[in-house]
Every structure is written in structure tokens, then in C-alpha cells.
Amino acid sequence: MKANLLTVEDLTVAFEGQSRPVLSGVNLQIPADGWMGLVGESGSGKSLTSLAIIGLLPPGARVLGGRVLMEGEDLLSFSTDRMRRVRGSRIGMIFQSPRSALNPLMTVGAQIARSVSHQTGRPNAEKGAVELLRKVQMPDPELRVHAYPHQLSGGMCQRVLIAMMLAARPRLLIADEPTTGLDVTVEAEILDLMHSLQEETGMAVLLITHDLGIVAEHCGQVAVMYGGRIVEEAPVEVMFRDPGHPYTAQLMATLLRADHPADFAEAVGNRQLDVPAGSGCCYAARCPHAVPACITSSVELEMAGPGHLVACRRRQQLAGLSIDEKAGMTRAAV
Amino acid sequence: MKTPLLEVRDLTCEFRVRGRTVHALNGVSFGVEAGETVGLVGESGCGKSTLARCIVRLQRPTGGHLMFEGQDYVGWPERRIRRLRRDVQMVFQDPMTALNPSWTARRLIMEPLMLHRVPMREARLRHLLDEVELPAGILNRRPSELSGGQRQRVAIARAIGPSPRFVVLDEPTASVDMSIRAGLLRLLRKLQREEGLTYLFISHDLSTVRHIADRLLVMYLGKVVEEGAMESVFRKPSHVYTQVLLSSIPIPDPSVHRERLPMLGEPPSPTEVTTGCPFRPRCPQATEECKQPQPYYEVEPGHRAACRLAKPEGGRESLARVTTGVA
Numbered sequence: 001m002k003a004n005l006l007t008v009e010d011l012t013v014a015f016e017g018q019s020r021p022v023l024s025g026v027n028l029q030i031p032a033d034g035w036m037g038l039v040g041e042s043g044s045g046k047s048l049t050s051l052a053i054i055g056l057l058p059p060g061a062r063v064l065g066g067r068v069l070m071e072g073e074d075l076l077s078f079s080t081d082r083m084r085r086v087r088g089s090r091i092g093m094i095f096q097s098p099r100s101a102l103n104p105l106m107t108v109g110a111q112i113a114r115s116v117s118h119q120t121g122r123p124n125a126e127k128g129a130v131e132l133l134r135k136v137q138m139p140d141p142e143l144r145v146h147a148y149p150h151q152l153s154g155g156m157c158q159r160v161l162i163a164m165m166l167a168a169r170p171r172l173l174i175a176d177e178p179t180t181g182l183d184v185t186v187e188a189e190i191l192d193l194m195h196s197l198q199e200e201t202g203m204a205v206l207l208i209t210h211d212l213g214i215v216a217e218h219c220g221q222v223a224v225m226y227g228g229r230i231v232e233e234a235p236v237e238v239m240f241r242d243p244g245h246p247y248t249a250q251l252m253a254t255l256l257r258a259d260h261p262a263d264f265a266e267a268v269g270n271r272q273l274d275v276p277a278g279s280g281c282c283y284a285a286r287c288p289h290a291v292p293a294c295i296t297s298s299v300e301l302e303m304a305g306p307g308h309l310v311a312c313r314r315r316q317q318l319a320g321l322s323i324d325e326k327a328g329m330t331r332a333a334v
Numbered sequence: 335m336k337t338p339l340l341e342v343r344d345l346t347c348e349f350r351v352r353g354r355t356v357h358a359l360n361g362v363s364f365g366v367e368a369g370e371t372v373g374l375v376g377e378s379g380c381g382k383s384t385l386a387r388c389i390v391r392l393q394r395p396t397g398g399h400l401m402f403e404g405q406d407y408v409g410w411p412e413r414r415i416r417r418l419r420r421d422v423q424m425v426f427q428d429p430m431t432a433l434n435p436s437w438t439a440r441r442l443i444m445e446p447l448m449l450h451r452v453p454m455r456e457a458r459l460r461h462l463l464d465e466v467e468l469p470a471g472i473l474n475r476r477p478s479e480l481s482g483g484q485r486q487r488v489a490i491a492r493a494i495g496p497s498p499r500f501v502v503l504d505e506p507t508a509s510v511d512m513s514i515r516a517g518l519l520r521l522l523r524k525l526q527r528e529e530g531l532t533y534l535f536i537s538h539d540l541s542t543v544r545h546i547a548d549r550l551l552v553m554y555l556g557k558v559v560e561e562g563a564m565e566s567v568f569r570k571p572s573h574v575y576t577q578v579l580l581s582s583i584p585i586p587d588p589s590v591h592r593e594r595l596p597m598l599g600e601p602p603s604p605t606e607v608t609t610g611c612p613f614r615p616r617c618p619q620a621t622e623e624c625k626q627p628q629p630y631y632e633v634e635p636g637h638r639a640a641c642r643l644a645k646p647e648g649g650r651e652s653l654a655r656v657t658t659g660v661a
């Protein structure tokens with residue numbers, strides 16, 4: 001087992017004036033190289049977790065507890081200035097809308113050059129920018145180095161950001177939905193590019209996505225979030241073959257495979273329990289296997305196998321069920 | 335030959351943008367038979383949404399023909415088009431922007447019923463709620479108070495309210511989470527069966543399209559480059575663009591490893607008029623021949639592709655050439 005690059009311990013974050021935390025006790029170990037996926041539906045806390053790691057929580061959000069350990073230091077204890085130096089050098093980040101992450105008033109070349117000189121202290125980094133653009137397979141890099149973000153397509157803007165990452169060589173790259181909104185062909189190109197960047201630098205990638213197809217293709221380890229908690233973490237093959245948590249099973253049951261069309265899975269019955277906020281398992285209200293104890297007392301991640309953690313009280317009773325059974329779903333031709 | 339419910343023939347649509355002409359649709363032809371679902375895929379900017387807007391005549395095409403049950407409505411005045419829209423409806427991509435944010439679900443669903451003078455509206459409203467599987471409790475809520483899946487169900491109820499025959503679905507599941515997506519697709523299929531609907535399903539997500547559509551249209555830069563039965567296109571993709579596209583779909587199974595086919599360069603601009611194959615500048619297999627307009631070659635019955643590589647051995651191309659778009 002390789003050492004972890006970054007460890008999130010019991011991270012709890014709440015918005016001011018709200019009693020229920022948006023992240024409650026998130027635990028995550030990011031291995032020192034390779035790809036880790038973080039999946040979950042919108043509002044599950046994926047993006048907030050990554051923003052907490054890099055110290056860019058939105059206004060009103062406060063860390064109530066926990067630690068973010070990187071190379072023995074707790075990033076949460078860093079000053080704003082010190083955290084600014086961590087971003088870009090030790091942790092890089094690329095976002096869903098690459099154009100909005102770039103300065104609209106500067107040429108992309110100048111922005112890459114700034115990132116290069118910021119890292120190396122070299123003032124004349126502009127020449128390096130063309131080289132970097134070539135590396136990220138930007139067509140006509142000599143021309144594009146003088147372009148402004150609005151003159152480039154979304155895919156090209158994402159290449160510019162990747163070029164900046166290539167210059168900065170962070171230990172950890174957090175990619176939050178980096179290809180959402182791009183065409184499937186461009187998406188494949190960008191992910192391949194990120195792959196060669198990862199191999200070249202040996203960095204770790206935390207890929208936040210809702211697309212399990214991308215996870216299956218690129219990630220070694222996957223964590224699943226629901227309602228502000230990690231409900232399962234597993235090696236990717238285990239996650240897709242034998243998910244332990246009913247929520248993960250539901251994700252797997254509702255997958256659509258282009259290479260293998262199947263009937264749509266449908267929930268058996270319409271179960272909606274009334275669950276008081278803040279107590280018990282976050283999925284209990286929707287879970288087809290919930291028992292009263294799931295509602296009344298909380299549940300922690302437990303080891304289910306090598307590298308496989310599941311936060312489900314009924315894990316052992318559910319073992320051996322099919323994915324559809326765990327998800328509480330059936331398939332009927334409509 | 336049977337008359338298709340909807341027929342699009344040689345449709346062109348041009349826009350003037352900053353003194354330049356954008357050819358959003360560059361001679362699109364196809365037909366949709368009653369009761370089927372035709373999936374339409376292609377990259378952003380290829381003209382998918384322009385085509386959708388032309389079919390419901392939110393956009394006036396520059397040339398060509400649009401026929402519903404054999405009647406050419408391309409030149410009809412707005413008043414006549416409004417009556418046509420009782421039969422030809424559309425569901426938009428993002429219900430958050432397509433639905434008036436200050437209206438309640440009741441008013442939103444009621445509006446098309448009143449516009450099209452549907453009788454017994456209150457009963458129809460209740461029936462529609464049942465049909466799209468929404469509880470009556472949501473009727474007094476506004477779009478912002480509904481979940482993403484509920485919003486899209488309201489949008490679907492609006493579209494099917496006047497009992498249309500043909501519904502254009504423009505990325506109807508793009509704005510919802512994956513756990514909601516399967517439920518919406520199942521609902522659309524149920525409605526199709528119960529209400530006898532015909533769908534044009536537009537999406538950039540081939541995994542979704544494969545699960546809902548009977549036939550597939552592949553567009554590239556304003557042209558249909560391949561068309562055929564879903565299984566036939568997936569089994570034998572014959573235009574190079576279709577092959578690249580299918581090889582790019584991520585498969586949610588860690589045990590599957592695909593070989594992705596490459597493309598050259600970056601997407602060409604729709605302001606440049608290309609004669610010949612629109613994919614030529616990006617195609618690794620393009621030759622001089624591809625600069626000539628490419629006819630459709632029949633791959634299998636009802637499956638055709640406008641690519642020289644789809645040409646049958648022995649030069650049967652003139653026989654396979656299809657001009658009307660009805661395969």
C-alpha cells in the first residue's frame with residue numbers, strides 16, 4: 001500500500017445560520033500518485049470538499065472541525081498567505097468552466113508565462129508558454145499564445161489551464177468536472193492529455209465528476225459522497241462489480257452503457273421515510289433496506305475488504321445480493 | 335412508400351453574424367415515421383438545436399422544406415403555425431430557463447391547454463399530473479421550489495398537454511442527476527406508448543440516446559453524415575466521424591478498454607463553407623475525393639453514410655444514392 005499524499009480527517013463544514021453541516025465528518029485518503037475519483041449527485045458535497053482542501057470555501061462556509069493533512073502539515077491551520085503559496089505549487093486545480101478561470105483581459109500566453117515565472121522566478125517565461133501550449137497539443141501554438149480566452153473554444157481553454165498546471169507541477173491536481181459541457185470527442189482528448197501530464201509529473205489527481213464512465217476509465221480508487229458524507233470508498237473494479245452501500249448500488253443500477261443497452265432500472269415501491277435531520281445514516285430516508293436503527297444512530301466507514309470502506313449498518317446482511325437488489329430496483333421492459 | 339409523419343428536406347438555415355454567414359444547417363434531409371424515436375447526435379455547434387427550432391418553427395429556415403403529414407409548413411404564416419404547434423411540441427434543455435420562474439406549476443401546465451383551447455382543462459391537468467408522475471401538492475409551487483427532475487416533468491406535462499403527435503426533445507435529461515435520468519427516460523417511453531407520440535430526441539450523450547431511440551442521425555457541421563437503425567449504426571459505424579464519436583464514449587465498466595480513434599486539429603468554423611465532406615479538415619482518412627460533395631451510400635437497408643469509405647465495392651453508389659432523406 002502506497003503512502004497517502006493528502007488525508008482529510010473528519011472534515012466538518014457548515015454554512016453560517018444553518019444547523020445542519022454541509023460536510024459532516026468527511027474522511028478521504030488521496031494516494032501519492034494515480035487517479036482518485038470523487039462521485040456523487042449535485043449538492044452531495046464533492047466540490048465543497050475540494051474547496052475546503054485548497055482553502056477556498058465560499059463566503060459564509062466555516063470549518064467546524066477536522067484536519068487536512070499534507071506531508072505532515074495541517075493545511076487548515078495555514079494563514080491565507082501561506083495557503084496562497086500552496087495553491088499552484090503543491091495543489092493545482094482546474095474547474096468545470098475553464099474560460100471563467102482565465103483572465104479575460106490577458107492573452108493566454110501572458111497568463112501561462114505568469115504561472116511559469118511565479119514558479120521559477122524567471123522573468124522571460126513567454127517563450128516557455130509556446131512550448132507548453134505545444135505540449136498540450138494546442139493547434140497553432142505560436143498563434144494561440146497571443147489569443148484571449150474568448151477567442152478560444154472551451155476545449156482549448158481547458159488545454160491552457162492544463163498547460164499552466166504543467167508549468168506549476170503540483171503534487172496534487174484537483175479537477176472538478178473538468179470536461180462537463182465539452183463534446184465527448186474533446187472530453188476524451190482532454191482526459192488523455194491529463195493522463196500524460198499525470199504520468200510525466202507523477203502527481204496525484206483527484207477527479208470530481210458525476211460521470212461514472214470517466215471514473216471507470218481513469219480512476220484507480222473511488223469515493224462516493226452522499227448528503228455531505230463519504231458513504232463508500234473502493235478500488236474501481238470493486239466499486240463497479242460489488243458495491244457495498246445501497247446508494248452506490250443505486251448509482252450502478254441506473255448506469256446507461258452505450259455498448260450494452262439494457263432495460264431501465266426502476267425503484268421497487270416508493271419509499272420515503274421521514275427522517276429527522278442530523279441523526280442516523282444520511283441515506284436512510286431513501287434506502288430500501290433501512291431499519292429503525294439506521295434512522296436513530298449514525299454509522300461510520302468500516303473496512304469491507306482491501307481498500308474498501310463502507311458506511312452501512314446493514315452491509316453484512318446485504319452481502320451477496322445483486323446490484324439491483326442492493327439498490328432496491330427491478331428491470332422491466334417498458 | 336409510406337408518408338413519414340415528419341419530413342425534413344434539403345433544409346438550410348443561415349445566420350449573419352458580424353458580417354459573416356454562419357451555415358447552421360447545410361442541406362439536412364430525413365424523415366421520422368409515426369411512433370418511432372429518432373435520436374440526433376453531434377457536437378456542439380453542429381446545428382442540432384437550430385434544427386429543433388426550425389422544426390417547431392421558432393426559427394425560420396432559409397431554404398428547404400418541412401412537412402408534417404405530407405403538408406409543407408415551411409412558409410406558413412405565424413397564425414397557422416400556432417395551430418400546427420398543437421401537434422408539434424418541444425421540450426427544452428434547461429427547464430430552469432424554459433419555465434417562467436414566477437408562475438406556479440399549475441399555471442405553467444395550464445397555459446398550453448388554454449392556448450390550444452383544450453376542453454375540460456381541470457380534468458386534463460389532473461390526468462397530466464398522473465401521467466408525468468407528479469403529486470398534486472406541487473401545483474402551487476414555482477420552478478425554484480421544485481427539484482430538477484420535477485421541473486423537467488412539469489416541462490414535459492406542458493409539451494404533452496395539447497395531445498401533440500410529435501415532440502422534439504432537446505437534451506431533456508442534460509440538466510438532471512444520473513439517478514433521475516433513468517426515471518425520466520422511462521417516463522418518456524411510457525408516454526410515447528400511451529399517448530402514441532413520435533419523438534426527435536436530441537442529445538450529445540450517446541449512452542442515453544442508445545437507450546431511448548430506434549434510429550440515429552449523426553450530424554456534423556450542419557449536415558447529416560450518417561443515419562440508420564440504432565443497432566446498425568453501432569454495429570457498423572460507416573462515416574469516419576461516427577466512428578470517432580462512438581470510440582470516444584466513456585464506458586462505465588472498468589474491465590472494458592477501448593481504442594479511441596483520433597481526429598486532426600480543432601473544430602472548423604461554421605462560417606467557412608466547405609464543399610464536400612464537412613468532416614474533411616479533421617478526418618485522418620480524407621483524400622482529394624472528399625472535396626467533392628459526398629452522396630449517401632447504403633450500408634445496410636435503411637442505414638446510409640455520406641463517406642467515401644462507405645462506398646460499396648464495385649461502384650454501386652448511384653443506386654444507393656438517396657436524395658429525399660426517407661430511408
